[in-house]
Amino acid sequence: MDSYDYSYERTDEQILYYSALPAVAKLRWLDDAWRFTMMARQAERTYYRDGKPVETVIPQPRERD
Numbered sequence: 001m002d003s004y005d006y007s008y009e010r011t012d013e014q015i016l017y018y019s020a021l022p023a024v025a026k027l028r029w030l031d032d033a034w035r036f037t038m039m040a041r042q043a044e045r046t047y048y049r050d051g052k053p054v055e056t057v058i059p060q061p062r063e064r065d
Contacts, residue, residue: 010018018026046056 018029021029041059042061044056044058047054
């Protein structure tokens with residue numbers, strides 16, 4: 001599994017709200033999250049040093065596990 005450089009926590013109220021959603025709403029949310037993740041993985045990445053762009057990388061498609 002890849003490592004991530006961020007963390008995210010949910011409050012108890014957010015978890016209760018999500019658990020009360022109907023299944024179709026949960027599936028829509030999951031699909032939206034998946035689409036966003038796929039777009040972000042394909043986005044071109046620009047790396048900066050001292051506020052100036054150093055390199056732009058276009059990710060190559062990865063093979064599925």
